[in-house]
Amino acid sequence: xxxxxxIIAALVGxxxxxxxxxxxSKGTNDGESGEYQKINLSMAVNGTDTQIDSLVAHHFxxxxxxxxxxxxxxxxxxxxxxxxxxxxxxxxYIAVGGSDLGAxxxxxxxxxxxxxSVATLPWSFTSYQQAREVIDTTGGEYYAEMLANKGIxxxxxxxxxxxxxxxxxxxxxxxxxxxxxxxxxxxxxxxxGVFKALGASPTAMSWSEVFTAIQQGTIDGQENGxxxxxxxxxxxIQDYMTIWNYSYENDLFVANTKVWENLEDNTKELLQQCAxxxxxxxxxxxxxxxxxLIKGFQEEGMQVDILTEDQLQAxxxxxxxxxxxxxxxxxxxxxxAFGIN
Numbered sequence: 001x002x003x004x005x006x007i008i009a010a011l012v013g014x015x016x017x018x019x020x021x022x023x024x025s026k027g028t029n030d031g032e033s034g035e036y037q038k039i040n041l042s043m044a045v046n047g048t049d050t051q052i053d054s055l056v057a058h059h060f061x062x063x064x065x066x067x068x069x070x071x072x073x074x075x076x077x078x079x080x081x082x083x084x085x086x087x088x089x090x091x092x093y094i095a096v097g098g099s100d101l102g103a104x105x106x107x108x109x110x111x112x113x114x115x116x117s118v119a120t121l122p123w124s125f126t127s128y129q130q131a132r133e134v135i136d137t138t139g140g141e142y143y144a145e146m147l148a149n150k151g152i153x154x155x156x157x158x159x160x161x162x163x164x165x166x167x168x169x170x171x172x173x174x175x176x177x178x179x180x181x182x183x184x185x186x187x188x189x190x191x192x193g194v195f196k197a198l199g200a201s202p203t204a205m206s207w208s209e210v211f212t213a214i215q216q217g218t219i220d221g222q223e224n225g226x227x228x229x230x231x232x233x234x235x236x237i238q239d240y241m242t243i244w245n246y247s248y249e250n251d252l253f254v255a256n257t258k259v260w261e262n263l264e265d266n267t268k269e270l271l272q273q274c275a276x277x278x279x280x281x282x283x284x285x286x287x288x289x290x291x292x293l294i295k296g297f298q299e300e301g302m303q304v305d306i307l308t309e310d311q312l313q314a315x316x317x318x319x320x321x322x323x324x325x326x327x328x329x330x331x332x333x334x335x336x337a338f339g340i341n
Contacts, residue, residue, distance in 0.1 A: 036072055
């Protein structure tokens, strides 16, 4: 076991050296793009090529290539291929420079700093617009501060989506309907706590394993945004969907701080500009397609239950205790940054 850890450490160290060496590789052209250093940067994301994190990363890569005249190349690695498909290792690689850039959900980044999950507390936001406004001000500032302590630079945020529930057993419209259901959740204190409080059996599992696990009956369902649910083809193997917006999840666009600081100033300015634009592009895309996705689920034969405020109140009351405990654990500063009372 010790020998294995030494090998992994050596590999990560080698990637860090390679990454930093790449950042130091500069060149100029005689043309308009000559102001930018010639460089290749890696960008890691957890999702498949059709999921929102990959789409945003590829949009970013295209913008950077175009505006730098091809001098700056962003190599996008979907499915956490740099980390063997393991998202937890993926964020660790960002922290040590094994990957230069990345886009990860806050529930995954919480493996580095648990407080990064604060905005996923149940029903913290009522709309995507509210989430945008809070995260683009005090929320983003909080993310930047927490990530800086881990050697990571915050560049922006985009929607992963309000998380909805799908399952293969029966409709879920009351807390009692969740009792005994085996639901896959990310390994986050928020999601584990919420589903335990509702009487379900939450199971932390790598996203890459979920489709097969549902097919085999190992788990009954999963919870995710509509975009992820569709791109992962969950609608093909799940019969019931509950629209309850119980948690807002976003992906943070980040960079390894040492790699970032080693870039030339104009290169950093261009990357930040393109990252900001790509995050807005991703937000707009996800919001625009969500209603159509829900209609599509219904047309394809899923039973989709859109819960009313009265129905939601029973769920909110059922998880009130765990929500209060989590607020206390995150602290007043974290909650205040996202307007959580």
